[in-house]
Structures are given as C-alpha cells and as structure tokens.
C-alpha cells in the first residue's frame with residue numbers, strides 16, 4: 001500500500017522519499033520513481049530522525065503516509081491453555097503503534113519548520129490502522145490492540161498539531177490483496193472476497209493509494225479515521 005501511494009504521489013509531481021527497513025525493495029521503488037530511499041526501522045529514534053533529515057533536505061516535507069506494519073496471529077490462550085507470549089504482544093505494539101507515533105512526532109517536528117500554505121497548512125500525516133481495530137478476529141489480540149492505539153491517537157495528535165497547521169488522519173483498510181494476503185491459497189482468498197459486502201472483491205493497494213492522496217488533497221479532512229473496507233464487518237473468525 002505504501003508503494004502504491006508513493007507511485008500515485010510521484011505521478012502527481014511529488015518528490016518521494018521511501019522509508020522502509022527492507023533496503024532492496026525500498027531502493028528499487030525509489031529508483032523507479034526518481035525518488036530517494038532512507039533505510040529505517042520505524043521503532044528507531046535515530047534512524048527515523050535521519051530519514052526525516054533526508055526528506056527535509058530534498059524538499060519541504062509536507063506529506064507523510066505511514067504504512068509500515070506487521071501482522072500477527074496468536075490467541076490470548078491457545079488450545080493447550082498457554083497464554084499469549086508477552087514478547088510477541090510487545091513486539092507488535094512496538095512496530096505498529098510505537099513506530100507510528102515515533103514517525104509522527106519526528107515528521108511533525110520537521111514539518112513545523114515549513115512555510116504555511118494559503119490555508120495555513122504546514123503538512124498532513126496519514127496513518128494506517130485496520131478494521132481489526134474495531135472487529136478484531138480470534139487470534140488478533142496484539143494486532144487489534146496496536147491498530148486500536150493508532151485509531152485513538154488520531155484525534156489527539158490532530159488536536160496537538162493543529163497549532164502548527166498539521167492535519168492527521170488515519171485510514172482503516174479492510175481486506176487488501178497485498179503480499180500479506182498473497183501467501184494464502186486461491187480458494188481462501190476467494191472465500192475472503194465473498195465475505196465482503198459490496199463490491200465482492202478484495203481491495204487492491206491502489207484503492208488505498210487513491211484514498212490516501214485524497215486525504216492529502218482535501219484540506220478539510222482532519223482528526224478522522226476512515227474505514228475503507230467495502231462494508232465488511234468481520235465475524236469472530
């Protein structure tokens with residue numbers, strides 16, 4: 001989804017800086033878009049600060065689309081009665097929630113130095129949650145909690161950053177056909193598609209990219225979490 005959004009932004013004329021811990025993929029996409037790649041783990045203060053410096057040295061940093069995240073499946077108690085590992089719970093929270101806040105706070109500091117535009121806006125930050133924040137399925141305790149944190153952060157961060165003219169919104173995608181789902185057999189993916197209300201298909205990364213670019217364009221969107229899920233409400237499993 002991050003790649004698809006970078007492609008749309010580059011096509012619209014933006015100078016793009018890709019930040020990812022996957023160096024090979026990041027460099028390939030940045031190369032294709034005449035952009036830059038800054039390697040960083042979103043949980044690292046120093047690496048994200050360095051990536052923000054790369055961005056601010058390239059052009060005014062006005063847009064941040066945060067898509068880094070990991071999935072995880074583990075029950076609160078497994079069938080043998082063993083409790084969820086605290087280590088994996090912390091890891092998912094660290095990447096999906098703490099990583100999102102780490103990027104948001106450092107990007108906001110970089111954006112605050114921008115000249116305001118004619119709407120007094122200095123920048124916009126778009127985070128990625130998931131419908132699992134609302135309809136977390138069996139085995140998604142860590143993932144749902146991490147994405148619920150991103151949802152709850154949205155309005156507060158928008159309020160904190162209003163004084164410097166930075167908008168904050170979050171997209172909560174439904175079932176999107178990315179490498180994350182690509183590993184499933186075709187019949188499981190078809191079954192997932194049938195569980196969607198309408199249209200009966202999995203989302204594609206460009207569905208996300210199109211909405212992310214609209215959030216950037218529409219200066220009246222702020223403090224909001226937008227479900228992008230074709231109306232699905234996920235059952236327990």
Ligand SMILES: NC(=O)c1ccc[n+]([C@@H]2O[C@H](COP(=O)([O-])OP(=O)(O)OC[C@H]3O[C@@H](n4cnc5c(N)ncnc54)[C@H](O)[C@@H]3O)[C@@H](O)[C@H]2O)c1
Nearest residue numbers: 001020021022041042067068069130173174175176178180
């Ligand atoms: N695919 C779905 O159905 C779906 C649904 C709802 C929400 N999401 C969320 O959307 C976001 C994008 O997911 P995707 O489906 O495009 O997955 P993806 O695996 O294709 O992309 C995630 C990217 O994040 C990077 N990443 C992971 N951990 C990182 C870290 N610590 N530091 C820096 N980079 C890191 C990965 O290298 C990868 O490039 C994620 O936050 C995911 O939780 C996905």
